[in-house]
Amino acid sequence: MKPQLLKSEEKHDLQVTTNFNLSELEFRSVIPDEYLGNAKKLLIELQKVRDALGSPIIITSGYRAAEYNQEIGGATKSQHLTACAVDCYAKNLTVQAFHKFVREGIKAKKWNFKGLGFYDRGWIHVDIRDTPHLVEWIG
Numbered sequence: 001m002k003p004q005l006l007k008s009e010e011k012h013d014l015q016v017t018t019n020f021n022l023s024e025l026e027f028r029s030v031i032p033d034e035y036l037g038n039a040k041k042l043l044i045e046l047q048k049v050r051d052a053l054g055s056p057i058i059i060t061s062g063y064r065a066a067e068y069n070q071e072i073g074g075a076t077k078s079q080h081l082t083a084c085a086v087d088c089y090a091k092n093l094t095v096q097a098f099h100k101f102v103r104e105g106i107k108a109k110k111w112n113f114k115g116l117g118f119y120d121r122g123w124i125h126v127d128i129r130d131t132p133h134l135v136e137w138i139g
Contacts, residue, residue, distance in 0.1 A: 016040050017047035025062025025083060035083035039063065042084060042128050048111045049102060049126075053090055060123050061087040079115060085127035087119070099124045106134055 012022040012031065020043040025031060031039050039062075050057045064072075064080040079085035090098040099118045105111050117125035119139045129135065 016043040019050055020047055024059045027062060028068050029063055029065035031063045031083050039083035042086065045111045045113060045128060046086065049105060052105060052110065053101060056091040057088050058091060059086045059088045079127035079129050084129060085125060087123045087125050089123045095120065095122050095124060102126060
């Protein structure tokens, strides 16, 4: 049984950047205090992409509690578990074009994502994992 979506009053209400509020990472679980720093860092990096793109970015998955992550078949060591990852899409680009834009920005060191996944179902995954090199995949 899927956990219910959180109500607005259950979420953190903190505007981290011009366009992103911490609550946008909280769909079914509130981010624990120990992961708030990760969440803020992640949203700051995502804001850099949004600014360069000049178009809204929609987050479809953010922080996940372990139970929910397991229920949906998420990776055992998913970056979503520590509020280090989002799945998202750009409002005015195809997923292919958005992926290419983000990848080129990572390669040019415009933003500091270390995980980049492409999902042809309509989104990309970006994360701020602690690794020296970019990890990429197609899901």
